[in-house]
Amino acid sequence: MKPPIGRDTRLCMSLSARPGNFGSRFHNRLYELTGLDYVYKSFSTTDLPAAVQGIRALDIRGCAISMPFKEAVITLLDGLSQSAKAIDSVNTIVNDAGVLTGHNTDYGAVVALVADIDRSMPFMLRGAGGMAKAVAAALSDTGFRNGTIVARGEEAGRVLGNLYGYDWSAEPRTGAALLINATPLGMTGKDALVQAFPGPMIAASQIAFDVVQYPAETLFLRAAAAAGKRCITGAQVATLQALQQFILYTGVEPTEADVRDAELWARANS
Known part of the structure; x- marks a missing residue:
């Protein structure tokens, strides 16, 4: 007791x-x-x-x-x-x-959550802040080689991408089977109604991973679930x-x- x-x-x-x-x-x-x-x-x-x-x-x-x-x-x-x-x-x-x-315990959480995903799968990671760094490092250390960092800030995006050998893009682009959001987009508050990735990209993907904890089901994950995609949630990371x-x-x-x-x-x- x-x-x-x-x-x-x-x-x-x-x-x-x-x-x-x-x-x-x-x-x-x-x-x-x-x-x-x-x-x-x-x-x-x-x-x-x-x-x-x-x-x-x-x-x-x-x-x-x-x-x-x-x-x-x-x-x-x-x-x-x-x-x-x-x-x-x-x-x-x-x-x-x-x-x-x-x-940094975010890193270990991401490593565990991507353990069963095919390492050859191309991914797109949205964000270049602290959580995005943890995700990028976890992906790199576990063997993911084909990735793109999506960040409007070119300097931060390129620095993170170069650190792990990933590409950089200012906006989401097609071609990724694994979509990961590591920004506040979709979070409660002013970003709640913003979807991290557009619908056509979600439809063409296989796995949707959102690190946002509140709400656990963001617009991005709801759209992915409706399209029959596997979803990994910020609740699991948390x-x-x-x-x-x-x-x-x-x-x-x-x-x-x-x-x-x-x-x-x-x-x-x-």
Whole structure:
């Protein structure tokens, strides 16, 4: 049984421009199931340096980092794990007695989700930010060679493409069997009604992968599902990367049953 919150309770948190409920509820549910004296709370901020200093000053054990802070936070940390250093992007901070280390658990989640996909399949990855870097690195490291980075910012798009030997395009173009959205397009808010890829491209594809977590079924994925395509959701990414964060923060690996319970509970209550 989880102890009541008290002076020895460890605090974990998240920083995002658009905080959601899934992470908080997933972690807190796992704390209950595993009996750990932890609590998790999501926050937003307009002052990233002050927020990171607060993590250090208040001995907050861990912090999830979401858009738009995944790259900007790097200079505020004491070090990076190999996963974060390789792609120059952080989605997780672990605090060890005031020493803040950046990790990237998005990378591992993507590796797991594309494990059974044919490596010869041409792909189109929309985005050039922190999440797109994690996706591109995961695809490259697992053997995908025929890809295009879609980014309106030519410099960022070409830099990411050149890093892994992929092409760059300012706009989506035909010819990709695997379509991946790693931008906020389709997310709740101003981008909710924007579809990441046009209908004809979706119809010609085989697999649609959207990293957007809220909503789990974006316009892009709904169109892909209606066309009979295989869909990989941001909800799946969220669960896998949050599980790795939980393990980093607590040192405890929960059972598959507990993870499934926490995932279902968090979805139902988000």
